[in-house]
Amino acid sequence: MSGCESVLSTGRLEVRGGLRDAVLYTVAFWVFAGALWMDVWFLGGVLDRISTESMNVHVDFDSFWRxxxxxxxxxxxxxxxxxxxxxxPPVWTVLISPLGLLEALDAYRLFVLLSVLGVIGYLAWTAEELRLRSAWAVVGSGLLLLSSPLLSTLALGQVYPVLTLGLVAAWISDRRDDQRLSGVALGLVVALKPSLAPVLLWPLVRRRWDSFSAACVSGLAASLLGFVVAGPSATLRYVGILSEGSANPYWDNASIPAAMARFFTEHPYGQNLFTLPWMVYVGYALGIGVLVLTAVRVRDGGEAGLWALVAASLLVSPIAWHNYLVLLGxxxxxxxxxxxxxxxxxxLALQAIPAQWVLLWNDERTIPATFAxxxxxxxxxxHWAVFFFAVGPANVDPGAAKA
Incomplete structure (x- = not known):
């Protein structure tokens, strides 16, 4: 009887899994269809933003270059x-300082070229490490290269491809049991983007002490480099800029505290539900809860653990622009x-939705528009939910790890 019950239970799980996948495939199809419809109208504009000679469009890179x-x-x-x-932080300015020798537009174009090469490189590296089938590698990488977050990142000249390369290096080094190299890469990522500091929980909760120590040392060393080269005043100014940061209610900000600011504070971008400013702190509490839950989930290992923690870090951050999704590719x-x-x-379908989604609702100052x-x-x-539930016991193919 126990054997029959086991077979029936397995059968029920397979049926549920099949139904779940059918629903997800259906939703993905219609999201892709909607994204394609919007791309027909807006893709030309996105590509124009990358190719334009106006540095007023490439505003993030313009600030880096200056x-x-x-x-x-x-x-x-x-x-x-x-x-x-x-x-x-200052260390980022130190690293890209050679670009200051070029004219702004030439420096931007070189930066975009290096960013694209970096994205292709880390996607190919990931696919090779996972021994991903060629068809899926082409489909997945192709859609990520054409994704809305990446195209917008390139247009603005943002740092996310560099950070993603560091995360991939940390993740693959960990798979190959090179804890120190993994920690060094992770520490450099945090030094370049301190809001990603919660990813240090990844080695900490799994008791990878060599990796955690290396991350702390490399992060501090990189920050010290910026402190010495750019000067103490630059570091103090940066700390002041961070302390002034708040949950920006602008639509592009995808974090939980930002959503609370959007729904419960008055702002110039649309109609809030109620005026309850303290709900922003509730948003931070919810974000911290998500982060703690994720850290507990990944403590026993699992290949998706780092990506779940990256997503949780973005959810709790005061600012997590939509383009940060590049980090999760x-x-x-x-x-x-x-x-x-x-x-x-x-x-992949959700990442295909163009940034011009806001243009469909931006003129409507209504509560339904705020939700949209x-x-x-x-x-x-x-993204967080999918990675969270994908976390399970580590299952690394030794052959793949040594490839």
């Missing part, structure tokens, strides 16, 4: 005349390699 110029000229790297405040290739095609395709314009939070939550 900071690099200021560093080379002995000026203030956080007051270099840029339209946007440079939100990256390699995790989607992992899902494809492990036979989770339905959720992987759903995430909070789409990016739902997209980020979907």
């Amino acid at each position: 900071s690099a110029r200021a560093l080379l000229g002995g000026g203030d790297i956080y007051d270099a005349g840029a339209r946007l405040v440079n939100l990256n 390699p995790g989607i290739l992992l899902l494809l390699a492990r036979g989770r095609g339905a959720p992987a395709l759903l995430l 314009l909070t789409l990016y939070l739902y997209v980020l939550l979907a």
